Amino acid sequence: MIRYVLKRLLFMIPTILLTSLIIYWAMDLAGGDVVGNMLPENATQEQRDALTEELGLNDPFVVRYARYMAGLVTGDMGVSYKTGKDVFKTFMERLPMTLALGGTALIVACIISIPLGIYTALNQNTWKDTTGMVFALFGVSMPNFWLGLMLMLIFAVKLNWLPSQGADGPKYLVLPALTVGLGLAALITRTTRSAMLDVIRQDYMTTAKAKGASHRRVIYYHGLKNAMIPIVTAIGMQFSLVMTGSALAEVVFSWPGIGRLVFESIDSRDIPMVTGSIILCCVLMSIINLIVDLIYAFLDPRIKAQYSNKG
Numbered sequence: 001m002i003r004y005v006l007k008r009l010l011f012m013i014p015t016i017l018l019t020s021l022i023i024y025w026a027m028d029l030a031g032g033d034v035v036g037n038m039l040p041e042n043a044t045q046e047q048r049d050a051l052t053e054e055l056g057l058n059d060p061f062v063v064r065y066a067r068y069m070a071g072l073v074t075g076d077m078g079v080s081y082k083t084g085k086d087v088f089k090t091f092m093e094r095l096p097m098t099l100a101l102g103g104t105a106l107i108v109a110c111i112i113s114i115p116l117g118i119y120t121a122l123n124q125n126t127w128k129d130t131t132g133m134v135f136a137l138f139g140v141s142m143p144n145f146w147l148g149l150m151l152m153l154i155f156a157v158k159l160n161w162l163p164s165q166g167a168d169g170p171k172y173l174v175l176p177a178l179t180v181g182l183g184l185a186a187l188i189t190r191t192t193r194s195a196m197l198d199v200i201r202q203d204y205m206t207t208a209k210a211k212g213a214s215h216r217r218v219i220y221y222h223g224l225k226n227a228m229i230p231i232v233t234a235i236g237m238q239f240s241l242v243m244t245g246s247a248l249a250e251v252v253f254s255w256p257g258i259g260r261l262v263f264e265s266i267d268s269r270d271i272p273m274v275t276g277s278i279i280l281c282c283v284l285m286s287i288i289n290l291i292v293d294l295i296y297a298f299l300d301p302r303i304k305a306q307y308s309n310k311g
Contacts, residue, residue, distance in 0.1 A: 078272035108181030117192025139186020236292030
């Protein structure tokens with residue numbers, strides 16, 4: 001198992017290299033006036049030329065990328081063009097806010113989706129199943145920014161129950177977490193329903209009922225336990241996406257997370273911050289996927305045996 005984990009960590013190296021190359025190249029193609037964004041409007045041409053030379057923007061792309069990767073190998077991800085702060089430090093300052101948003105949204109999603117997925121599976125092809133799937137379809141199709149604006153309009157503007165923007169306390173987390181969590185719940189509901197439909201038709205479910213096990217025990221102990229692997233897969237994938245792709249919700253609610261940081265950095269052509277943030281997001285997603293794989297082994301001893309054989 002330990003050797004398997006080490007192999008997975010080593011596989012992150014080519015992923016990081018490829019990601020960094022694509023992002024650095026894409027930012028280079030994006031154009032824009034990096035120097036103009038950093039200097040005041042009345043800056044002279046001499047000041048512009050001096051800053052361009054200082055940043056090494058006159059060098060060919062290959063030279064600039066090689067210089068960036070040389071710094072990355074030594075743990076230096078550069079400094080932001082916009083703020084002058086260390087990229088890694090800035091990312092780590094924003095990470096707890098994104099973890100709070102992603103974790104809360106995932107809890108909201110699981111509370112809604114797993115019971116609803118089980119309920120719709122047990123009532124397959126009835127109006128109850130149809131209602132649940134309409135909710136799931138609505139959640140999948142609904143844009144995050146629209147849902148966020150609607151929740152803000154209802155609970156912040158009309159009812160004045162919750163703050164609309166900011167991050168000054170737990171109550172500021174409610175609306176962004178609901179916005180992200182409802183979208184996640186729709187996808188996890190569909191996965192839970194599909195997994196439970198496969199499980200409830202198995203012979204061991206019939207055997208458990210024949211032995212006198214209660215309906216609740218059959219469903220939640222025998223059924224849900226064996227359906228958890230695809231559900232955990234869906235939860236892990238959605239958590240990865242939330243950690244790296246909740247920019248719209250963060251921008252709408254002015255939540256100071258990673259997504260908003262990347263959005264603002266792209267807008268200001270802050271190449272070191274964009275490249276460093278996306279590389280760190282890539283590492284974060286790889287770690288989350290590794291944790292999901294390890295949870296598989298906990299849920300199913302057969303998978304653990306396969307991992308042991310791989311080691």
